[in-house]
Amino acid sequence: MRLLHTSDWHVGRTFHGRDLLVEQESVLGGLADLVSDERVDVVVVAGDLFDRAVPNAEAVAVCTRVLERIRAAGARVVVTPGNHDSAARLGLFGGFAAAGGLHLRTRIADLAEPVLVPDADGPVAVYGIPYLEPETARHALGVAERGHAAVLTEAVRRVRADVAARGTRSVVLAHAFVTGGEPCDSERTIAVGGVQDVPGGVFDGFDYVALGHLHGQQTLAEHLRYSGSPVAYSFSEARHVKSVWLVELGPEGLAGAERRLLPVPRALSTLGGRLDDLLLDPDHTPVEQHFLSVVLTDRVRPLDALRRLQVRFPHAVHVEWRPEGGRTGELRFGDRVRGRDDEEIACCFVEDVRGEPPAERELALLRAAIAAAAREGDG
Incomplete structure (x- = not known):
């Protein structure tokens, strides 16, 4: 059996702020070609099918078209919700969807009931553990202890008992932060009381565990892997090589897992330097169509910097200002204003924000404003 994780x-x-639906449909729709080319039997989505609990109509339409293409290519699909999804909404009409080969495993009560997928060596039991919010899940699972590790341990115990009773090969989907995984900036924290890790040993004994939540592809053990997100969602993922796992199950269990690279609809890059240099330097031509994060080092904050950058780099989306020779540390507010009059405080603020002191005309405006505020206070 072949499974695409x-x-x-x-x-x-x-x-x-940039819409990604076109890019997402391009990459995700290509999974159908992988299904055909690699003779994939099952495609699994280990959480966060959608980015929000109530996706808009356009996102639902894109997801529907992608899933329809994958089904038409011949694979069953098993989906579990993540910490971004709404389990209740995602599972709506799940019973009807299963008849068409789309299995939505969203209910805690059903986590030990697998999707049974037959092949020449007998059935493979595919279990979908939805994202378990600790406070909600511990009541549903009858767990006294708080935290992710406690509820997931109980959920896996129930799954393991069902696997033992059936005697089948097993695949488990779970959306969690497993100890040893490397996070990036685009994941929403799932920490409870400062703790979000789940020990990898919780998942011992299964043929394959398809993990979700972390956006970089990772191998924690031969049977325990993150596929990562198919598209980059932060500049911290600029060096990620987006891909999926093609997993082979033989008669005795896991026979191997191989990476299959995904296309990059628009690359991510970062640039730094003075604004005028960035706009003129021919060395930056290769990144003109990339998503760009730019750090400006001008001594004075440039006006309307993002709009000016977008003339050359239309997909520049993020700008920071870090002036050359700027302060390396910050004083407390009280230390900054102690012993200074209103005019000095206002002028220092302008200089801090812009990188140069106010001009004479601006200084006159500041003095007039301070005087007007003083008169109003006296009145």
Whole structure:
């Protein structure tokens, strides 16, 4: 049996305000070609199919078209919700969807009931553990202890008992932060009381565990892997090589897992330097069509910097100003204003924000404003 492990589609997510639906449909729709070319039997999505609990109509339409293409290519699809999804909404009409080969495993009560997928060596039991919010899940699972590890341990115990009773090969989907995984900036924290890790040993004994939540592809053990997100959602993912796992199950269990690279609809890059240099330097031609994060080092904050950058780099989406020779530390507010009059405080603020002191005309305006405020206070 061949299984394609994906997760964290986040359909409907934006990138620094830019809509990504076209890029997402391009990449995700290509999974159907992988299904055909690699003779994939099952595609799994280990959480966060959508980016929000109530996705808009356009995101739902994109997701529907992608899932229809995958089904038409011949694979069953098993989906579990993540911490971004709404389990209740995602599972709506799940019973009807299963008849068409789309299995939505969203209910805690059903987590030990697998999707049974037959092959020449007998059935494979595919279990979908939805994202378990600790406070909600511990009551549903009858767990006294708080935290992610406690509720997931109980959920896996129930799954393991069902696997033992059936004697089948097993695949488990779970959306969690497993100890040893490397996070990036685009994941929403799932920490409870400062703790979000779940020990990898919780998942011992299964043929394959398809993890979701972390956006970089990772191998924690031969049977325990993150597929990562199919599209980059932060500049911290600029060096990620987006891909999915093609997993092979033989008669005795896991026979191997191989990466299959995904296309990059628009690369991510970062630039730094003075604004005028960035706009003129021919060395930056290769990144003109990339999503760009730019750090400006001008001594004075440039006006309307993002709009000016977008003349050359239309997909520049993020700008920071870090002036050359700027302060390396910050004083407390009280220390900054102690012993200074209103005019000095106002002028220092302008200089801090812009990188140069106010001009004479601006200084006159500041003095007039301070005087007017003083007269109003006296009145």
